[in-house]
Amino acid sequence: MNSSDSIDCPKTHRVSIPTPLQIFSSVPCFPAMVGPFSAGGDRRVVRVAIVGDGGTGKSTLVAAMASESFPESVPPVLPPTRLPHNLYPDSVPLTLIDTPSSFEKQGARSEELKRADTVVLTYACDEPLSFERLSTYWLPELRKLEVKAPVIVVGCKLDLRNENQLVSLESLTTNIMQQFTEIVTCVECSAVTLFQVPEVFYFALKAVLHPVDPLFDYKRHGLTDPCVRALRRIFILCDQDMDGALNDEELNEFQVKCFNAALQPSEIVKVKSIVQQKVPAGVNSVGLTFPGFIYVNNMFLQKGRTETLWAVLRKFGYDNDLKLRDDFLPVPSMHASDQSVELTCEAVEFLNDIFQLLDTDKDLTLRPAEVDNLFDTAPESPWNNAPYKDAAEKTDMGYISLNGFLSQWALMTLLDPKLSLANLIYIGYKGNPAAALHITRKRSLNRKKQTTKRNVFQCYVFGSKQAGKSALLYSLLGRPFSNNYVPTTVEQYAANVIELKGVTRKILILREIPEDRLPELLSNQDFLAACDVAVFVYDSSDEYSWKKSRDLLEKVVKHGELTGYRTPCLVIAAKDDLSPLPRAVLDSFKVTQELGIKAPVHVSMKLGDSSNVYNKIINAAENPHLSIPETEISRRKKQNHQFHRSLIFALVGAAMAVAGLTACRVRAAKKNATTA
Template identity: 60%
Template sequence: MPGSSTSSSRTNIRVVVVGDRATGKSSLIAAAASESFPIQVQPVLPPTRLPPDFYPDNVPLTLIDTSSSLENRGKLAEELKRADVVVLTYACDQPATLKRLTTFWLYELRRLEIKAPVIVVGCKLDKRDEEYHMSLEQVMAPIMQQFREIETCIECSAANMLQVPEVFYYAQKAVLHPTAPLFDQETQTLKPRCVRALKRIFILCDHDMDDALNDEELNEFQVRCFNAPLQPAEIVEVKRVVQEKLGEGVNDLGLTLTGFLYLHALFIEKGRLETTWTVLRKFGYDDEIKLGDPYLSIPFKKAPDQNMELTSEAMEFLKGVFSTYDGDKDGVLQHSELVELFSTAPESPWEDAPYKDAVDRTPMGGLSLSGYLCEWALMTLLNPNQSLANLIYIGYNCDAASAFHVTRRRSVDRKKQRTERDVHQCFVFGPKNAGKSTLLKSFLGRPFSENYRPTSSDWYVVNVVNQAAGTRKTLVLREIPEDEVKNLLSDKKSLAACDVAVFVYDSSDENSLKRASELLKDVARQGEETGFGVPCLFIAAKDDLDSYSNGIKDSAKICQDMGIDAPVHVSVKERDLNNVFQRIVHAADRPHLNIPETEVGQNRKLYRHFVSRSLMFVSVAAAVAVVGLAAYRSYAAKKNTSS
């Protein structure tokens, strides 16, 4: 199965060589570049380039020599932070320099937060004391155990040209074919993300879907990855090696997933990382074992006030996937079934915010079909590229154009006085302790709680809302903490993503109403200035509490003055929601209504109306004058003719 390697998309690798003074850094670089031992070498060499054809991967290397003197410590740190790989040297004839690796250098790399892999190189092997009997493995094993950033170790002699090219070959290999993303050295097992990618590749190659790669499928895989077929004897040998070590790795149908994963672990253990990296890259994976940009490009652009939504084709695919993984056919994907569904993705996309707490789940973390589709709708709304990636990871074989469609611009929706969107995003504003989070929880059917916990960051919830006409819309509620409103509105395009905004206030608290009114005016002002005005609703929460004197009158006047509907009164505690979510969707569906206007905006609108009417009167007067002049000229011409 192994074959020639395929490099990543890198066009250059920067190798920074560091170590104590007189450990052989400059001589190592000069010997590698000239392929001969230099008689004299200057203290610090200028950047040295190894051409693309120096190694099989055809990627050039830039070798950076450094000084370890105290006065050059700042420049050393700068070079290290630009390094793709670090070559750390010690002198085989100076045991103190070997000790300095663990007492200074490796800790210094950690202090500087250098993430590049490290190649430890023992120079001046020809000068080592003959009485020194410890092998390199004995010396370095405990050091590599402590410092996992060390990719490999090697000893060399520039004077004898012994293993000098190999030093920078390993440095290049550590960048192009790194161990860390693939293999856990401590447990000696493939890392989860590597397993997930290889599992997806296995499934893609298993054309007859019998959970095994037969000889023909193995051969197709070999040709795709390594451009060369396997001979029948080679296929027999591959399966024999697997079966000897792992009985379940091969069955009557061919190589199983277990055997496929075992083969790759075996390649890595034997230092053949390029084999696994070649396979991953042939199937589109990048250095982080995620699908690269070419596979995730979305061919159409969208304006700030447009969204992405899933097509009916993608929705049908997702429903089919749900049915496939709902093993017990109870209409719910249990947590274990969700884990299996995303077992071919780098990780499950819904384990963290904003998706983790966005939909209603069973006590054991399960998802209904509705909740599952809502998660996909939310991910498509917030991050179409992530949604596309996960569609592909779980088996969607079509391109982005078949998975998504771009919605019509909101400005066009306003002119046409209706929207065609199936997914609405609602921004939920309001002062602290007004009842925003309680409202969002009620949207997911969660019970009322007296405990108040202020929300510190944006929180999304999503659910389906049934309309009176029998239609269903997906509604996303985004709670925006009061402290974050100023930051949100500092972005002039922030309201472009909003279909409708609601302003929640505590109906028993006069200050809460006042603050909600201020927030409404801020949003209205932003909409007037940017052209991204949105329908708005006032929500009087905690309606089970006694309203303060004139509370109902004051809130109604605010809405009247701003040109929006009267407040919607709700009490989550009493389970009286007054059809609030249907009303939110109704407002979003009619984007030309309930757009608030400030006094400045109203005056500006009156002024534009006055100017427009004035221009119309001027135009009419001008037209009358022109007609009158033409009539006079006609009369005059006739009079002159008759005389």
């Protein structure tokens, strides 16, 4: 048989797996709470690479698993061996990859390790030196190869161990598991007696389908923070009466939902009794509190039943990264690049209610701690990092207003609809997820119809360095003017609610474009697709600043004509408190006239004089046809279009006249024939 051939194991019976032998504290397990396994993702096959020193029993282990018997002789390296899908409860087949131990075939072994989903690392129970080689060679080698797969340490030839040198597996492996956290399980087996041979590959399968790393923090020896956050959301969803504890009925509903089996009253009593012994605060007069809920799930993990905890998490939509799976996030797909996503009225109403609920002191703002509490049930707070950090209106104390709160959500929905929908669900949105977001009409169609129904407008802010772009963003957020200049090296955003005539409320999002990044951005054909208005800021006291902004304006307008994304434009003369440069003022006025757009808007953020510029930006977005620049090329196209349209109308009119004349002649001929 060639090494490239594979062996299919014909076994069809299922293997019953006892409690795993793991280096965790022994905690009683409630049988009623242990449900069916749920595989992680739609896996077709799991590749298991078996490595270790020569003579440790790698090939014999694989052969014993495939034949259910001890082989008298095996080749040095077996070909890939396929185990049937129905061998283990997860119904996922395994492919066992036996690897050579020799240095000469290190390259082939390394390639298999990089392709492996999990690694079985063997040592011989009767050769202490082979165990030492795990930490001195094999595990460092895996790290050197950057193998990310979980590792199962397996002691083979248990039947040959000297009875006078018996040591517990826990004492033998504790240090190595602490040093190499990629090890998830240690087990000893015997191919001669078939003792725990099936368990080896069950643990290998489980390490992939039900991984430990996302759940367990080895340093703290407890659940990871993302796992606790996920369980907090699950607890809140199950606590239907919102009294902070799961009563017997809620606890039973949780059990049925996750494991399709009800808890008997005596079992509920037993659960609460054991929890109360270990965590006194885990049970109150109502039922199981969140600390108790955490203890129960942590208990399964420490017992080695990761599949049980994963069954709970996956039932509530979590993937292996402890984030909601895509099938729980029905984000509407955009058919055109000039469409965008907004929150529906239903979602905005939910967020209004959430804000009122969090605002316990009724000061119409949320403290940073209250915002963090809002995202306690999410994997992390999405607003702690760019581009959302500091992108919304806040008070001097760092409190966020309702306008800032809603604007922040609008920004997240515009930039990352999937993240926005996921966080809506994380914080408790129970409506139909598909009804939380909607796709806006194409901007090109809005401009054709000269109207729009959008509630969120995105404005690109261009300009030279020190022109006053950042000051424009900060003023939108109500921040005081600062004379300290900090160059903008990356794009930044500002979002806030704008009231129009005291009735209509729209959200304006300003996106500041660093001057140096424009060439790179213009290389993208769809760069302007998401832009409702392009604003060009220049320092009215600096001629160079105006020339640079005029150059940027020309490039953006040209890009819009070439790509078809012709965008409304406004020119802003900033720093009006300084002595304006007459030549720059006159030239900017002349350029806007030639382009057929509104005259430059003069502002001074230092003096607090914004000239109502944000309302003017919204007005330009709502009436896009009034602010789209007209160049010589676009005018010729427009004239040709009008000429062709007039010509078509003329031809149609002439054709109708000819047809009418022909019809009249036919009627006259018929009349004459009748008279005759």
